[in-house]
Amino acid sequence: MGLLPHKKVLVERLKDQPFTFLGMFGREGDPKEIAARMKKENINWRNALDLGEAEDGPLWSTWAVRGFPQFYLLDEQGVIRQRWFGNPGEDVIDRAVEALLAELAAKSAKK
Amino acid sequence: MGHRRHPWGTLLLLLPLLPAAQSPAADTSKLTLELERLEQRIAEERKSWFEFKLQAKSEAERAELNAAFPRDEFVAELIALARQGKATDVAARAWIDVLRISGWVEDRELHSRAVECLLAEHVTSPHMGTLISMLLYGAPAWAAPVAADALRKIMAANSDAGMRQECLAELALLLGTEATFGEAGRTEAEALLRRIEAEFGDTDFNAMTGRQFAAGARNESEHLRVGQVAPDFEVNDQDGLRFKLSDYRGRVVLLDFWGFV
Numbered sequence: 001m002g003l004l005p006h007k008k009v010l011v012e013r014l015k016d017q018p019f020t021f022l023g024m025f026g027r028e029g030d031p032k033e034i035a036a037r038m039k040k041e042n043i044n045w046r047n048a049l050d051l052g053e054a055e056d057g058p059l060w061s062t063w064a065v066r067g068f069p070q071f072y073l074l075d076e077q078g079v080i081r082q083r084w085f086g087n088p089g090e091d092v093i094d095r096a097v098e099a100l101l102a103e104l105a106a107k108s109a110k111k
Numbered sequence: 112m113g114h115r116r117h118p119w120g121t122l123l124l125l126l127p128l129l130p131a132a133q134s135p136a137a138d139t140s141k142l143t144l145e146l147e148r149l150e151q152r153i154a155e156e157r158k159s160w161f162e163f164k165l166q167a168k169s170e171a172e173r174a175e176l177n178a179a180f181p182r183d184e185f186v187a188e189l190i191a192l193a194r195q196g197k198a199t200d201v202a203a204r205a206w207i208d209v210l211r212i213s214g215w216v217e218d219r220e221l222h223s224r225a226v227e228c229l230l231a232e233h234v235t236s237p238h239m240g241t242l243i244s245m246l247l248y249g250a251p252a253w254a255a256p257v258a259a260d261a262l263r264k265i266m267a268a269n270s271d272a273g274m275r276q277e278c279l280a281e282l283a284l285l286l287g288t289e290a291t292f293g294e295a296g297r298t299e300a301e302a303l304l305r306r307i308e309a310e311f312g313d314t315d316f317n318a319m320t321g322r323q324f325a326a327g328a329r330n331e332s333e334h335l336r337v338g339q340v341a342p343d344f345e346v347n348d349q350d351g352l353r354f355k356l357s358d359y360r361g362r363v364v365l366l367d368f369w370g371f372v
Contacts, residue, residue, distance in 0.1 A: 006165070007367065018362045025349075027370040035349040037371060046354070048346045059344055060368065064331045070368040076361050078340050083288070086248030089214075090165055091173070093365070100363045 003069060004041065006090040010097070011045050017101055018076070023047035026060040026068075073097065076104050142201045146192050150208060153185050157215060177216040185212060186221065193228075203229065203238040210245060219253070226257055234268040240277075247281060252337075255289040276311065279303060280324060287332030297332055304328055341366075 011021045025034065025047045034049060050057030063072070066085065073082040073096055082096055160180050167173045186209055193205040206229050213221035229242055243265065246258035259282060266278035286292045287300030304325040311321030319327075334342050345355045356364070 003369075020359050020362050020364045022356075022359070022364055022366050024366050024368040025370060026368060031347070031349070031351070035351075038349050043349075046348045048344070048354075049349060050346055059346065062330075062342060062344070063366075063368065064327060064335055065368045068369045072335075072341065072366040072368075074341050074364040074366065076363060078343075078357065078360055078364075080335065080337050080339055080341050082252065083335070083337060084249055086244075086250075088249035088251065091167070092249075092251065094165075097363060097365060104363060 003087060003090070004043075006093075007045075008042070010094060014097070014101070018104060019097065019101060021045045024050060024059065024063070024065075026050040026057045026065065073100065075100055076107075139196050139199050139201045142192060142196045142199075146189075146196075146201055146205060146208075149185070149188055149192065153208065153212070156181065156185075161215070173217075177218075180212075180216050182212055182216050182218065182221070198232065200236070200238070203233040203236045206233070207238060207241055207245070210242070214245075222254070223257065226261060230261060230264050234264055235270060237271065237274075239265045239269055240274060243274075243277065243281065247285070252289070252291070255285060255291050259285055259292070276316070279307060280316075280328075283307065283325075284328050284331060287328060288336040290337040300328070300332055 007021065014021075023043070023045060028051055031049055031051065034051075038047065048059065050059035063070075069084075069087050071082075071084045071088075071093065072080055073093075075081050081100060084093075157180075160176070164173065164176045167176055189205040189209050189212075193202040196202045196205070206225050210222065210225035210229070213219070213225055226242070226246070229239075233239065242261060243258075246254055246261055250258065262278045262282040262285070266275050266282070269275055269278075283300045283303035285300075286296040286303070289296065292299075307316070307321045308325050311324075313320055313322070316324050333339075341356065343355060343357045345353060347353055
């Protein structure tokens with residue numbers, strides 16, 4: 001999976017920031033096996049296991065996922081600020097996250 | 112990447128593998144070969160350059176790197192090939208490559224030039240499928256109006272019924288979910304969805320019926336558009352711990368929908 005190294009860098013780089021990278025794992029499979037494979041791949045961030053019976057999980061339908069990768073970027077209020085179908089480019093994701101963190105920092109400073 | 116509700120979702124991975132459609136009008140095999148060699152050179156150049164770009168620390172550094180990519184030279188070569196193969200498949204492909212480069216180096220002027228040219232000269236070409244996916248998948252938010260315009264033009268001019276149907280569906284989704292189109296966009300999206308229900312209501316509409324597609328698109332427009340509070344959920348994580356999305360209020364959250372390939 002081409003994006004995995006970038007995800008690791010992003011999670012590590014922003015680990016002290018008010019930022020959460022949340023995997024939405026939505027394919028059928030045995031939860032134990034999936035967890036083991038995640039461990040093997042050093043995936044140390046939280047993943048919602050949204051396991052479908054023969055397809056993708058119920059959450060994936062709620063979120064209208066039509067393929068992956070797909071990303072939703074939420075602000076501190078849970079508001080959807082950006083959505084991407086397909087990989088927009090690792091740098092684009094980084095900058096959008098950083099811009100939102102800067103916005104949050106500015107808001108907190110005002111209080 | 113496998114089974115998906117919308118087949119064109121699978122285009123994300125498949126498109127680069129699709130064989131180029133050949134123009135029967137002219138023998139373009141020599142030009143095609145030249146184009147492929149050039150594409151290879153561009154891909155190689157991009158590889159190492161992009162590594163650097165990922166490590167850029169500031170906007171200034173990114174701008175510097177964007178300027179350092181030999182875009183002018185590549186674009187000039189691509190346009191020269193497009194001229195030689197005017198109105199053929201080679202020209203469409205070359206302009207698609209220009210469009211791709213414009214995205215890498217974030218050159219909006221070059222981006223609109225490539226899109227304009229593709230729509231003006233190749234709107235009936237099968238390559239419009241590639242254009243659509245480039246304008247929609249992984250595209251920056253500012254490209255949404257460009258994408259909407261392209262979808263309208265392709266829908267009006269392309270003779271491929273499947274492509275027109277895809278345009279109709281994508282336009283409805285785009286207008287209904289991107290903040291930039293506002294209330295007017297959502298109203299138009301609803302009109303398009305009604306049209307889908309009327310024209311494709313019971314027919315097989317990309318692995319579902321038109322009616323099902325419209326229902327899904329309405330859900331997306333209502334709950335998943337930019338500016339809406341994300342729907343909450345409660346699930347188990349990989350360690351078997353239960354959690355909610357709303358546990359993370361106060362933090363910036365990136366939801367990454369993924370799976371092992």
